[in-house]
Amino acid sequence: MKILCIADEENRGLWDHFQKEKLEGIDLILSAGDLSSDYLQFLVTMGRAPLLYVHGNHDESYSFKPPLGCESVEDRVYDFKGLRILGLGGAPWYKPGSFMYSEDEMKRRINKVKKDILLKNGFDILLTHSPVRGYGDMEDPAHRGFCAFEELLQKYKPKYMIHGHVHGNYGSAFKRELQHSSGTRIINAYDKFVLDIEEHEYPREGKTGSLLYDLYKQMKGKKE
Template identity: 55%
Template sequence: MKILALADVEDKALWDFYDKKMTEGVDLVISCGDLNSNYLQYIVTMTNVPLLYVRGNHDRGYDRNPPLGCIDIDDRIYDYKGLRILGLGGSMRYHGGGDMYSEGEMLSRIRRLKGTIALHNGFDILVTHAPAAGYGDLDDLPHRGFACFNYLCMRYKPKYLLHGHIHREYSHEFIREQSHESGTKIINCYDKYYLEVSDEEHPARGRTGSFLYDLYTNISDKRKKY
């Protein structure tokens, strides 16, 4: 499965000067936040594949102009052909605006998802806007990472954590890829990043090991055939 992950800046090769070769073979698009709603709508139209997104700290405009045709995965798990994708957008709170959270508030969001995560028997990709604390974040409060993302990785060991928020120009020590101590591969998706996920990296749809969720999935899929 080929995933195109996006964050923070609108790539001219995908918008102003669209080249279909840039999205050739892409099965799924994931936005990690802080992207123009019209940009996401354009990409989902041109690729004709599902586009999943979480909100960044500069996405208040989505309240008035949400990216039509795209799927909001904040605070939920989205199953794409067996690939379980959990979304937790937003950044560390540094003023009173929206889509920002204290460490405690983000932890509360995670706790509310405990039942959903259990039902799906975990998740394979964690999609955030902010990074995990200590993994590519910066010292200033607006760009500090969340410690509770480290807990999620250690507890559930997803294959990937995709985030944005830390721009290449912010630091000469910009890190595109790194490994978490849990084994999770962390990827800063600033601008764009192409990710290949093999079938062996996630359970087949309806084969998660969760009796109730697999039963629901298999019944739902059978109904769609008729």
């Protein structure tokens, strides 16, 4: 599965200088936040891949101008052809805003979504806007990562974490890829990053190992 990961800055090659072949072969687009809703709509319209997103701390305009044709995966595990994606957008609180959260608030969000994680027997990708604390974040209040993500990575050990928030022009603070101590591969999606995931890295659809969820998927498949 080929996934186009995007965040923080609209890629001019995909928008201003768009050519159809640039999206050929892309199976899924994941937005890690702080992007124009017009940009997301453009990509999902011009390509054939669905687009899933979480909010960045600057995405308050989505409340009155959401990216049409795209789907938010906030606070749930979204199943895309067997690939399980957990969405937790927003940034650590440093000023008032709709998508700013304290550590306690993020922990509460995580606790609420644990039922969905259990139902689907884990997740393969953690899609966030902010990084996990200590991995690709910065020391200033506006760009530090969430400590609350550490437990998620250590307990569930997803294959990938995709985030944004720390831009490529921030100098040595920018890290495109890091390896977490849990084994999770962390990717900063700033601008764009194409991720190829092998079939063996995630369950086949309806084969998560969760009896209840797999039965639901199988029954749904028969009806379709």
